[in-house]
Amino acid sequence: MTLLEQLPALQVAIPFLAVPLVMLLRPRGFAWLAAVVTSAFVFCTACAMTVHLLGGGHLDYAMGSWSPPYGIELRVDSFSAILLLVITGASTLALLGGQQSITTQIESHRQPMFFAAWLLALAGLSGIVLSGDAFNIFVFMEISSLASYVLIAGGPDRQALPAVFKYLVMGTLGATFYLIGVGLVYMMTGTLNLADMSDRVQAVADQTPILVAAGFITIGLALKAAIFPLHAWLPNAYTFAPHIVTVFLAACATKVALYVLLRFDFVVFQPNLAGHTLQFSYFLMPLALLAIIVASVMAMREKHLKRLLAYSSVAQVGYIMLGASLVSQVGITAGVLHVFNHALAKGTLFLAVACLALRLSSLGIAGLAGAARMMPLTMAAFVVGGLSLIGVPGTAGFVSKWYLISAALAHDSLGLLLVVVVVLGSLMAVVYIWRVIEVAYFADAPDTAASRPVPALLLWVTCVAAAANLYFGLATGVPVSLAQAAAGSLLGVAP
């Protein structure tokens, strides 16, 4: 076996090896360093796989050398590659910049456990994306969910605990629904391998267990992906989490659930279930439109910076779902592309928030007065992230909105309505981002004593993230070709 062929397994095995070491070895600062190195390493393996996959095709890996469907198969295609880049990239940047922020929020004797949980979240999310096996996805969903609950509960604010409890109940419900669905499909097909399932569902597609399974899997994953109206857990979980954790989870946690949803729906159900396309147009599309409108309105009314951005995330999940629910090559390309671009934008914004939190006493919007004069670079990065979130030309966000609008226009009957909603959502994003910028740039600063300076590394990481928004707004080649290949493989068209 060449090293390249082993990469899918290493993506999970390396964090798994690092976790026990981080737990056991306690010299000061080791946990952080080990986490950064591990995260950077898996980012490199993700990049290596992406480079290999740019030409199309997929990497398969038979765990334990047992051929599927008897053993567990890993299957990495361009869709997985995009998600892997987002997960490992967000984790690496957040960890690299986050040492100071974590030290202020988490006592040093608890940090080894914190970083161990972080690496487990990283391994869990990567494991979900890599896997080609329905039950294996569930196992890694458990790892990533439990680890994210732990990370979110780490915040110094006691309100984090009720927030995380709500997330825990909702998340467990979602995972259980998914498992019920997988169990029903297994009962009717006798297999857990997704590709094999896709072949074998055909014969039993009209029987009640499969229909119910499709419902359970969709609703369970929609809960985890915070698809409107099942998003109730998200705003507070993001708000009260430690700031650096918000950077990591906001960039990728809901998207991984969306990934599984799309993978399952398109690979297993869409080709086999009669009328499954209607599920998208009658059920998911209206929800996506509502998500864009309602969550944006909530964000416009919100007074707390982190919760404002959290509501915006619910709206952005709506854009992704809207793209996917068009069930067309361009639509899915737009959805997948928005996974990547929204992670860039939201990651940048939350990194800027982490910088702000080190200097400001409160993250209420009113508390931001004068922030731009105090921390010009941070606010500049925030503006870039905001522009990308709105979808201004020249930023990454514009690219996915552009694809989304062209896909919507191609839709027969509702095209114009969809475009109106997308544009309206973007205008509302202008409003809520402007509210922050107005206070930060134009409100009079209260006379405050200078507090801790923002560490150079965090500032540097934030600027890199902001620059990435601009870079991928202009050099669109790699994400677009990956997203197109992903859409092709979801629709069953060989790229």
Next chain:
Amino acid sequence: MVILFGLFLLTLLVLTAVAIVRTPNLFVAVMLMAIFSLLMAANFFILDAADVALTEAAVGAGVTTVIFLSALALTADRERVTKTGTYFAMGVVSVTVVVLIYATFDKPVLGDPNAPVHQHVAPWYLEQTPELIDIPNVVTAVLGSFRGYDTLGEVFVVLVACIGVQFILGASPPPQAPRGQDEQGLRHHLVPQVVGRLLFPFIILFGLYVQFHGEYGPGGGFQAGAIIATGLILHALLEGESAALKAIPPNTLLAMVAGGALLYTLVGVLGIVLGGNFLDYSVLHSNPVTGQQIGILMIEAGVGITVCGALLSIFHAFAVRD
């Protein structure tokens, strides 16, 4: 006969579940939950799933109950009654139940040999296990080798649960000196003392048997870890918290949790180093079948160590805060 037993047990199961939801006394709820698990274990057993039954009995009825009770000792034992959202919740539950019943309309009959689950992957496992792995318990072969990656994942689920409890309960340092009564444990109660001491060696012995006999009969690392942890928790209850922590200090427990998971992952990586895939045990020995057996033995040891350490560590995290 099986159908009759099944109906009886399932009816009891539903009654117990309703009782759990209805009782405002959390202590009662915990006890009922232990009964629920025991009924569930009996159900699994009459469906010939002995391995699952053993796990459910050891983990569900045994260790979980103890952990729930230690949590109750830290909080209150009566539920705060809330009225809001009850009807909505009941609506959602009813709809879910109706949909699930609808799902059973086209399901294969219980025990039908032509059901899809008995036609596709399962016969392959039954046919190939004697040849490829050569151990009598096919369930162990599936969990340990064919789907060993899932089991590795489950070990890390246990690990993250342990990390979570340590991390969240570690927020404020625990009180240094436990109260006098904790110090004594149940030492002043003669009956538990005598019976407990008598049972303790047998529980440990049974745990070890389940651990090392997993290839031949029902059992394996998960069950054994839970059983041994139960024995050690009994010891802690009898002799008091500090005596138990003196016998196995918290750091040793953490080392067990991490060490078991590390052992499992290293066996997987060894597969790559020796020229196979991750978790490929065939390359561990010149004879692939022997290699499989060595691999399963090692990963089961890893599972047992991690599960035992994690359960004890979680128990102590609650107990020292009493």
